[in-house]
Amino acid sequence: MAAHALTRDPWNTSFESALNPHLAAAREVATQLRGTAAERERADQQPFAEIDLLRRANLLEVLEPQEFGGGGLKWHQALRIVREVAAGDTSIGQLLGYHYSISRFPLIAGRRGQYEQVGRRSATEQWFWGDAVDPLGPEIILNRDGDGFRANGYKDFSTGASVADRVLIYVSLDGNPGAAVIPRKRDGVRFDRSSWNHLGQRLTESCRTILDNVRIEADEIIGEIPAPANSVPATLGIPLIQSVFSAFYLGAARGALIDAANYVRGTTRPWLHSGSDQASEDPYIIERFGEFEVELRAAEALLERAGEQLQGALDRGVGLTAQERGEAAVTAYAAKVQSTRVALDITSRVFEVQGARSTARRYDFDRRWRDVRTHTLHDPVVYKTREVGDFILNGRVPEPDGGRYR
Numbered sequence: 587m588a589a590h591a592l593t594r595d596p597w598n599t600s601f602e603s604a605l606n607p608h609l610a611a612a613r614e615v616a617t618q619l620r621g622t623a624a625e626r627e628r629a630d631q632q633p634f635a636e637i638d639l640l641r642r643a644n645l646l647e648v649l650e651p652q653e654f655g656g657g658g659l660k661w662h663q664a665l666r667i668v669r670e671v672a673a674g675d676t677s678i679g680q681l682l683g684y685h686y687s688i689s690r691f692p693l694i695a696g697r698r699g700q701y702e703q704v705g706r707r708s709a710t711e712q713w714f715w716g717d718a719v720d721p722l723g724p725e726i727i728l729n730r731d732g733d734g735f736r737a738n739g740y741k742d743f744s745t746g747a748s749v750a751d752r753v754l755i756y757v758s759l760d761g762n763p764g765a766a767v768i769p770r771k772r773d774g775v776r777f778d779r780s781s782w783n784h785l786g787q788r789l790t791e792s793c794r795t796i797l798d799n800v801r802i803e804a805d806e807i808i809g810e811i812p813a814p815a816n817s818v819p820a821t822l823g824i825p826l827i828q829s830v831f832s833a834f835y836l837g838a839a840r841g842a843l844i845d846a847a848n849y850v851r852g853t854t855r856p857w858l859h860s861g862s863d864q865a866s867e868d869p870y871i872i873e874r875f876g877e878f879e880v881e882l883r884a885a886e887a888l889l890e891r892a893g894e895q896l897q898g899a900l901d902r903g904v905g906l907t908a909q910e911r912g913e914a915a916v917t918a919y920a921a922k923v924q925s926t927r928v929a930l931d932i933t934s935r936v937f938e939v940q941g942a943r944s945t946a947r948r949y950d951f952d953r954r955w956r957d958v959r960t961h962t963l964h965d966p967v968v969y970k971t972r973e974v975g976d977f978i979l980n981g982r983v984p985e986p987d988g989g990r991y992r
Contacts, residue, residue, distance in 0.1 A: 605663045611643040612667045616674030623675045624950035650709035662893025665833040672837025676957035677789035683830035688715040688754045695809040695820035716750030718795040728759040737800045744795035748777035764811030774800035786956030818906045821986035825915040832925035839932040842954040846936040871939045885928040892921040912983020919970040929958045
């Protein structure tokens, strides 16, 4: 049985042929990342090389239109790529997923013609996007400076910003929220990498970003400040990023199953009462793998549906209604709840089929669980469960709170 067999899903035929070369590239990237993941995590170096790997595989520009020089893929297809990469290294899967989500901001919130300009450069120059948003953290304050602005403040969590080509920043101008996109190397921008030393997701560069009198040009502001009250598409940011969370959670679970299957076939000893000469023939172990795969495929299918619905919302553009946005959000949040449960379950329970020796530090099999456990605390999943329940019971869709929270 090939090591990559568990990444195939021939039962799923919903992907367009355009995805095939990108999916093959993502699988190759995942294979390379899987072989060095534990070593790279221990080294704790900034993942410039990993981002270059994504760039060489042409995975950074897949969402941009082909006329811009991109791959022209849909949102659910991009989520599939995130899952594949995360199966090799969850941190890099998160970075790629955040990149996809952040790069959509000019599309959903930009002024007329702004996305065309930014998206074309992003595709042709293969930008990698990071963020300094952290909606629960301190504000970054803008003050007017001639025909532009000066920004001061910091964000405690800013995934990928310290290794990005462009950084999306949430700002406040005269008490009104807004956003800007600036180069990482802009004068006055610095990063405190010591602020990110967590249980898992150690290579996501989710450290503090500090802006000290940073110049921001007027055309680097995305959309308007304040944003138009009726700009429903601009509120898609949270459902999009929530679906990204689900993608790399499920990628981590898939990676854990791949690791476990390889270990069981090659190392695990059969239990003395199993009646089997090989652990891979132990009926208990086979049943457990079947249980894990059923759980994972169901969650993957739900996320696929959420991705398709979100793409439909993106396609609606300015015609998107609050009800349509809310219904897409409910599906994305249902996927978030289920992916959280499934990923935590699989990444912790694979040890049951691998056996006691698999807990040796040299294998680092706990990395998958540490990654999922760390990020699933990003926001309380019970709030997403409640929003799904409120929709089913009372017909109320999640109402965006400035597009940043719900």
